[in-house]
Amino acid sequence: MKSHSSTLLAEVRTFRQNHPDVRYVDLIALDIPGHFYGKRYPVDMLEKVAAGSPLKLPQNAVLLGAQGGLFKIGDYCFHDGDPDANRRLVPGTLKPVSWEAQPLGQMLITSDGTEAPIEFEPREVLANVLERLNRKGIHPVVAFELEFYLFDKKLSDGLPQFARDPLSDDADDQPNLHIERLSRFAPVLDDMVETAKAQGIDITVITAELGPGQFEINFGHLEDGLRAADWAALFCRSTRGVALKHGYRASFMAKPYLQHPGSGMHVHVSLYDAAGNNLLAAHQQQPLRHAVAGCLELLPHCMPIFSPNHNAFRRLGGTVNAATRACWGYEDRDACVRIPESDPRNLRIEHRLASADANPYLVLAAILVGLEHGLEAAKEPIAPLNEDRNSGTDFPLEMLDAVRAMQHQPALREGLGAEFVDVYCENKRQDHLAFQQEIHAREYRWYL
Structure with a gap:
């Protein structure tokens, strides 16, 4: 001490x-x-x-x-x-x-x-999961990727406005993946990166995403899962602050525009033993298939974590790479669980379902419990999308249904802690009901 x-x-x-x-x-x-x-x-x-x-x-x-x-x-x-x-x-x-x-x-x-x-503190929940895995000789290596939008600093009647192109002063309202967008918004993006690095965060790849004013930031892989989630949380805070300083508003809101792609939180996870061997690659990758099966089995019960609010459910089944069924595939971005091409040493899963505004500690904890469950159950997964484009199992697409699916799932209650599951589900239920306690102007237009 x-x-x-x-x-x-x-x-x-x-x-x-x-x-x-x-x-x-x-x-x-x-x-x-x-x-x-x-x-x-x-x-x-x-x-x-x-x-x-x-x-x-x-x-x-x-x-x-x-x-x-x-x-x-x-x-x-x-x-x-x-x-x-x-x-x-x-x-x-x-x-x-x-x-x-x-x-x-x-x-x-x-x-x-x-x-x-505190049993229901998000960082404590993840710490308990990681400690249990370490006792079993399982050591995760983790990397987060976060998508976010830039908007004009000022809202218009409460609605977001497209970010202004600093070179032309026109609205950046054209969805694209052009590298020029990185150049046009370089001052604010560079400041975001340097500020994150000053927080000790390892920023790797920056991408101009498909949505107007949308970007993605990748973080380095870490052997410390807690620190990886720390990075994701701290990046959100610093990015919002830097954006305001430059006259923008940065948001990790899951679906700010119905007609444009939502923002996701992608999590890459590898599992190693104490000697540094990739556990997923052993025995012709059989543990990988078992881990995928466990993730997919628990995924429908983790939706309040992966989609933590009403808006996040709007993102599912959207315009690009957001599934509405629990599915997996090799090099397939339509899959919730994607297996990127890699050598055996770096074999990993990429979990793509969570929204960018989800709690990174809880997202990682839920993914790890799914992997753990799959390795122990040793079941084969459903067919990958590469073999069957219709492969997949349904998951809840509304919050109250999702809460009911989560609250009494035995593997989740054991893996995340029964007290946490009860508290979290009630928090989400009450939050959703509070959100509904307001009559929108549209209701008056339709029904008055």
């Missing part, structure tokens, strides 16, 4: 030496809907926390709905006295924030590793 505290203390002191103008640091964690919550700490108080002083935040901050409100979930929120829960600093995540008007720092916090971790 002393060694751990001394490492954190050294990190804070080095940060203060390198950034003497920073007076405050945002201590942040991801809640269930995928929003950051936390506190802004004076940097001298942060040094005391690093040295061992307690760091406490309300336990139920994790349960906030999409709009920040609290729902009654069992005894939580309204019958538990709203207790505090211990958090700890995540080493290696104290970084400068460059998109705010004043010098600032930020650092991740978590309940994972404390004396009483």
